[in-house]
Amino acid sequence: MTPDPLLAQLVRTARFTRGVSGRFTVTADGRTVLYLRGRTGDDPAPCLWALDLGTGSERLLADPVRLLGDGRGTRGIGGYATDAAGRLVAFTLAGALWTAGADGGEPRRLPAARPVSDPRPDPGGRRIAYVRRGALRVVRADGTDDRPIAEPAADDVEFGVAEHTDATLADGPRGHWWAPDGTALLCARTDRRRVHRWYGTDPADPDRPPRIRRHAPAGTPNPDVTLWLIPVHGNAPRTPVRWDRAAYEYVVGAGWDGHGPFAVVQSRDQRTVLLLGIDPVDGRTTVLHEQRDARWVELVPGLPARTASGVLLAHADAQGTRHLTADGEPVTPVGRQLRSVLGVDGDEVLFTASDEPTETGLWAWRPGTRPRRLGEGPGLYGGVLRGGVLVRTVADTTGAAPRAEVLRGGRTVATVPSYAERPVPAVRRSMLRLGPRELRAALYLPSWHRPSDHGPLPVLLDPYGGAARQRVTVAHTWQTLVSQWFAEQGFAVLVTDGRGTPGRGPGWERAVYGDLFGPVLDDQVSALAAAARTHPVLDLNRVGIRGWSFSGSLAVLAVLRRPDVFRAAVAGAPVTDQRLYDAHWRERVLGRPDEHPERYDACSLLREAPRLTRPLLLLHGLADPKVPPAHTLRLSDALLTAGRPHEVLLLPGAGHQPVGGELTENLLRHQLRFLRGHLDAGVPDSVRTGQ
Known part of the structure; x- marks a missing residue:
């Protein structure tokens, strides 16, 4: 049988994801854009790159193949994080913690305890927090003073992980957030001991022992998620964040901005969502914003959020429209459906919205102005904005992978290289x-x-x-x-x-x-x-x-x-x-099985x-x-x-x-x-x- 060109391409390119530039970061000085991308359209090992906006030249900051010396067998760099300036980059590779500088230089493997996951430099670039087998640890950026600051006392308990936060956070689920001054962290503790155990086996490999996974299907206990304020220095005790966890058991977002730590919590029936301000000294909480819906409150990526001047960003559903709101007032007009808030840069808000459901437009807004569109032509737009520098992405009919360009003052100053393969067939x-x-x-x-x-x-x-x-x-x-x-x-x-x-x-x-x-x-x-x-x-x-x-x-x-x-x-x-099926997804639409068994029966195949x-x-x-x-x-x-x-x-x-x-x-x-x-x-x- 002759191999089919498209089907072979789907395998070779991992569904056209290889060779695509993504996970963009603009450095604070606006001179450099960081991103991940493989060397070719079929390279399975993403590398860390830097684009110099002054010269338009691209630099390879971290090459997994060279760093590990194992040919093309590595999975590459799956993600990274930077300090506030964007100069120190932390990433994991083969379970180890690595750092690199946005200005170049040889990447360094730190002698941190392995395996490492979700490393996050503090805003000043002095320390890196990371998760290792349920413990939250910190290490100095020079590799010294590696130590745990929160360790679980039992199996199925872990610090630094909060699975439902991916509903509101643009960069995926997270479980720990630095204070702006780098002296403390807001950290999630997830206790899965009351969650059902599921056992998975592979009949094709009978010598392999069963896999045990904690899973919360509809109507069963969820993980018990708490939040803690954890100081980095000295032996100061951890401070619990206090709210009515019986009424609001889902932690669907959190963070620590210039106004203090905060959390987004949701009721089990998903009809109420609260934004809580957290006192960084004693952990007491204050309700800053409340959303209710008779069916369910839809969680919008990037919301709630606050601008540098303290404007509270949220969303409201009215007149058949999901609006972006600022301090309770609609920013977007009737008919323009808010999709996500991609980021807040000072008082500038970058968001996506749709006037036509088959398209997603890119918009920016700041208090006292009307939203302005940042891309013309049909497509699915996205982007990253910092200090007047916009990395704009668009996916349209020209290919299966999105393209990216960098704009300053509305003018294109660079195009981010992409090695994504063009699809073989024409589409009719x-x-x-x-x-x-x-x-x-x-x-x-x-x-x-x-x-x-x-x-x-x-x-x-x-x-x-x-x-x-x-x-x-x-x-x-x-x-x-x-x-x-x-x-x-x-x-x-x-x-x-x-x-x-x-x-x-x-x-x-x-x-x-x-x-x-x-x-x-x-x-x-x-x-x-x-x-x-x-x-x-x-x-x-x-x-x-x-x-x-x-x-x-x-x-x-x-x-x-x-x-x-x-x-x-x-x-x-x-x-x-x-x-x-998963409780958070299924109960949103069908409610709890013990309260609405007829709904589950009616949907049973x-x-x-x-x-x-x-x-x-x-x-x-x-x-x-x-x-x-x-x-x-x-x-x-x-x-x-x-x-x-x-x-x-x-x-x-x-x-x-x-x-x-x-x-x-x-x-x-x-x-x-x-x-x-x-x-x-x-x-x-x-x-x-x-x-």
């Missing part, structure tokens, strides 16, 4: 608005298809459809390219974002409250019918659906509930029993398994930590018990998203064979032979 896509809800959709057709020559095509729905993720945007992503690949094999591929997806306002997102799948499936069926009315190339007698994770569940339900529409389904890593009458292919990675294979195995058992034929393909060693790994080509081709066999799809002989 039509952007659609379908039905009375104006559902945003994309229709992919084969490049070779001519209606007069080839007639109607079988239809493949290829959605995601769940919260926090869109598939229909102006950008070309790796998912876009996979949809086009299926189109080239003889399908009309329809991708639709229905209710529950972001970008169309609070009411659209919360339309799935209490019913995770009903509105989503209805929108997929509605979009299919509307698309067929304007595109007769769609053959409604041959319709299939494929999906992974949330859309894997959706694919199963499609053939269970609407066999009149869907003739076959491919479902990867479906969540089949909502009671087994296991209960509906006896209804299956259509061909179904189930796929699941046996090493999936996000959706354990128990979901697919239990569904298969329910189907067998009901006498419903189906196919199961288990993937030894594969995680939650195997596309991009070595299994990619065979996995996608297996799905293709299944769908072709049941939908009578294929490429005409005249196209194969080039006639």
